[in-house]
Amino acid sequence: MVHLLERGPLADESLRPIMEGGLLLQGELLYRIGEYSDLWQEAETLQATIIELTSDFVALPGFIDVHTHICFAGSRAPDYALRNAGKTYLEIAEAGGGIWDSVQQTRRASPDELTRLTVQRANRHLQNGVTTIEVKSGYGLSVAEELKQLRAIKTADGQTAADLIGTCLAAHTLPHDYDGSPEAYLAEMAQQLLPLLKQENLTNRVDAFIEQGAFSAEQIAPYFAEAQQLGFQLTVHADQFHAFGSRVAVAVGAASADHLEASGEAEIQLLAQSQVVPVALPGASLGLGCAFTPARRLLDAGASLAIASDWNPGSAPMGDLLAQAAILGTFEKLTTAEVLAGLTHRAALALRLTDRGQLAAGLLADFLLFPVADYREILYQQGQLKPAQVWKRGHCVYPSAQKI
Numbered sequence: 222m223v224h225l226l227e228r229g230p231l232a233d234e235s236l237r238p239i240m241e242g243g244l245l246l247q248g249e250l251l252y253r254i255g256e257y258s259d260l261w262q263e264a265e266t267l268q269a270t271i272i273e274l275t276s277d278f279v280a281l282p283g284f285i286d287v288h289t290h291i292c293f294a295g296s297r298a299p300d301y302a303l304r305n306a307g308k309t310y311l312e313i314a315e316a317g318g319g320i321w322d323s324v325q326q327t328r329r330a331s332p333d334e335l336t337r338l339t340v341q342r343a344n345r346h347l348q349n350g351v352t353t354i355e356v357k358s359g360y361g362l363s364v365a366e367e368l369k370q371l372r373a374i375k376t377a378d379g380q381t382a383a384d385l386i387g388t389c390l391a392a393h394t395l396p397h398d399y400d401g402s403p404e405a406y407l408a409e410m411a412q413q414l415l416p417l418l419k420q421e422n423l424t425n426r427v428d429a430f431i432e433q434g435a436f437s438a439e440q441i442a443p444y445f446a447e448a449q450q451l452g453f454q455l456t457v458h459a460d461q462f463h464a465f466g467s468r469v470a471v472a473v474g475a476a477s478a479d480h481l482e483a484s485g486e487a488e489i490q491l492l493a494q495s496q497v498v499p500v501a502l503p504g505a506s507l508g509l510g511c512a513f514t515p516a517r518r519l520l521d522a523g524a525s526l527a528i529a530s531d532w533n534p535g536s537a538p539m540g541d542l543l544a545q546a547a548i549l550g551t552f553e554k555l556t557t558a559e560v561l562a563g564l565t566h567r568a569a570l571a572l573r574l575t576d577r578g579q580l581a582a583g584l585l586a587d588f589l590l591f592p593v594a595d596y597r598e599i600l601y602q603q604g605q606l607k608p609a610q611v612w613k614r615g616h617c618v619y620p621s622a623q624k625i
């Protein structure tokens with residue numbers, strides 16, 4: 222596949238797949254991509270190991286899930302049942318369910334248990350082709366418990382072949398046991414937690430949930446200012462139910478604005494004229510039974526678009542990124558190129574990663590081999606077609622014993 226534009230609509234003709242292609246790897250990087258016959262000679266000269274695939278495969282860059290909450294303990298199946306029985310997300314949260322339930326269950330988990338659960342979910346994602354996974358905290362909601370979560374994410378990163386990228390989401394919601402105002406809580410997190418995250422090199426990303434029942438734009442402003450002062454990259458849970466957050470994302474120059482189900486024309490135009498990457502989270506729409514992110518309108522306005530799973534115990538328990546992306550494409554009328562770019566190249570942009578997301582020389586050798594001849598089969602099968610092989614940093618990590 223060729224270099225794709227970073228923003229705006231993408232026609233499938235722009236993909237131009239290489240037929241009879243090959244990949245030449247050097248260490249953890251892609252060295253050359255081209256026609257197999259051209260690469261063969263170079264591979265022999267370099268005395269490279271040659272793996273010849275005799276049946277049909279489509280190679281794609283490893284998927285990048287830019288928004289997950291997979292570091293959690295417990296289940297929220299009761300919430301799901303209540304919601305389907307007619308209770309709203311906000312009603313469940315106000316009744317003491319929702320995020321607070323996951324906070325309590327996650328606080329009760331030991332660091333080892335939390336690491337184990339995170340690795341388990343990351344490996345399931347990896348097997349389905351997700352080679353880079355952003356993982357948020359936000360079920361700790363105190364200095365000590367947020368540290369526990371972000372340390373567990375870092376430890377988990379060392380125990381899975383996938384790359385885990387931690388993000389501090391201490392500004393997820395005001396914890397019920399906090400004795401003070403939202404402003405005081407955020408000030409405490411900014412002063413006591415954020416410097417420790419830098420010291421321990423746990424993350425360079427800070428996220429906030431800007432929403433009714435979470436934090437207002439005004440409350441988040443000083444918190445984000447302090448985070449930026451410390452050098453953190455920002456990202457925002459924006460416009461999920463009300464169009465509050467995208468303006469903040471644009472104003473602070475966030476890497477991404479995620480959700481956007483409630484974005485109207487004004488927000489779409491604002492995002493399209495900014496460098497912020499909009500992130501659609503179809504798993505949350507499927508989990509909550511609500512509208513999808515206006516992906517088509519964002520692209521047509523000239524914005525970029527990444528697609529992520531939002532895998533979390535409450536609103537998005539499925540955690541199947543490819544299935545969700547395929548379904549979003551169906552409802553939002555996205556081309557195959559737009560969906561695949563949203564899982565790869567444009568997803569890398571949302572994390573400001575320049576070393577992955579495309580099959581290009583010099584980038585990480587993170588790629589997937591799907592057992593089909595036509596790349597359109599991948600979305601057509603709506604997540605049921607899994608990669609036959611997953612390669613991460615130059616190694617075949619699934620199946621673990623490399624065999625065709």
Ligand SMILES: [Zn+2]
Pocket residue numbers: 288289290458531533
């Ligand atoms: Zn989220």
